[in-house]
Amino acid sequence: MPTPVSLIGAPTDVGAGARGVSMGPEALRVAGLQPMLEGLDCTVLDRGNLAGPPNPWQPPVEGYRHLSEVAAWNTAVHEAVYTELQQGRLPILLGGDHCLGIGSISAVARHCRERGKKLRVLWLDAHADFNTSLMTPSGNIHGMPVACLCGHGPEPLVGIGGHVPAILPGMVRQIGIRSVDEGEKRFVHEMGLEVFDMRYIDEMGMRHTMELALAMLDSNTHLHVSFDVDFLDPDVAPGVGTTVRGGPTYREAQLCMEMIADCGRMASLDVMELNPALDVRNQTAEIAVDLIASLFGKSTLMRR
Numbered sequence: 001m002p003t004p005v006s007l008i009g010a011p012t013d014v015g016a017g018a019r020g021v022s023m024g025p026e027a028l029r030v031a032g033l034q035p036m037l038e039g040l041d042c043t044v045l046d047r048g049n050l051a052g053p054p055n056p057w058q059p060p061v062e063g064y065r066h067l068s069e070v071a072a073w074n075t076a077v078h079e080a081v082y083t084e085l086q087q088g089r090l091p092i093l094l095g096g097d098h099c100l101g102i103g104s105i106s107a108v109a110r111h112c113r114e115r116g117k118k119l120r121v122l123w124l125d126a127h128a129d130f131n132t133s134l135m136t137p138s139g140n141i142h143g144m145p146v147a148c149l150c151g152h153g154p155e156p157l158v159g160i161g162g163h164v165p166a167i168l169p170g171m172v173r174q175i176g177i178r179s180v181d182e183g184e185k186r187f188v189h190e191m192g193l194e195v196f197d198m199r200y201i202d203e204m205g206m207r208h209t210m211e212l213a214l215a216m217l218d219s220n221t222h223l224h225v226s227f228d229v230d231f232l233d234p235d236v237a238p239g240v241g242t243t244v245r246g247g248p249t250y251r252e253a254q255l256c257m258e259m260i261a262d263c264g265r266m267a268s269l270d271v272m273e274l275n276p277a278l279d280v281r282n283q284t285a286e287i288a289v290d291l292i293a294s295l296f297g298k299s300t301l302m303r304r
Contacts, residue, residue, distance in 0.1 A: 003296070005042045006084040006091050007034065009049035010077055014069045015099025015142040018241035019057075020277030024285075025049060025094035027239075027276040031285035033094075033292065040296045045089070050076045063133025064154060070099050070141045071156035077103030078110075078160050085111040085268065092292075095272035098129060101145040101226050106161035108224045108268050109149075118221045119167065122213060122260065123174045125228040126244040128188050128195065135183035142273070143181075146172060150191060169193045173213040175256065176201065176231045179244040198246055206252045210259040223265035225295065228272045229288055237287055239279025250287070257294035266295060 009025030034044050052073040056066060064070075077093060081104050084091035093104045105121060112119045123129070123146060131143040132152055141148075141157070148157045150172075151165030158164050169191045178198040180188065188195060196209045217223060230240040233247035248256065260266055271292065274285055 010096035024274035060139025074103030239284030
């Protein structure tokens, strides 16, 4: 039976420290996201782009940059993602910067609460995104979404979705992490977030990492994948504003995505932080589309 998929563009860089990720949704479309999905037996509706306030490009106020604009964008994302889930569709949020994960994942959590489903969030990223206004060196809210979702942040963000906290730290598995601020590191440990950082992946391998990250999923679990393109090594994917060397190789990333597809539980997806202004001939968007294909079952597996 075909998978009903909805594409939702969120063209904003309001939570980021560099301009350009507002062009990410269009770059993914240009790279052939919709025809690729249709070729993998998905019925795809492109809902177009959400609207929200422009980026005022102002300094932080009380530890947050552009708080009201970030709240407006995330409220729009929340409603859009929640609407698709209510219709039994699989929403793919095309970012935009990763602050939008607040709206997206709070919508998924709301949907799961109402349906009595368990939630597992895979956070594929170079960064833990667990900062607060007291710890952040920049005030950029794209470094705070996981903390906000876990109830640590300003009321206009933690209250989106009507339940504080939107999720518990135990619902999250972070993969590929290799850049964490000092105060953030302590906070991650205090909150008991499960992190498979690059040293763990180097020592144990991507297969073992993903077996643990996907452990205990059952038919009543909604799996949400939040894929920040800077998860990848910048040699593979240069088109991001916050590159950190030493990320997963192309093959490691493919294995990660294929194992998620194999579990058969993914029911929503974010694709975040693609910055065409920093890319080389849209190659990062094309690699992202290739990896999304693996998430939807395109496999390198030749053996029966």
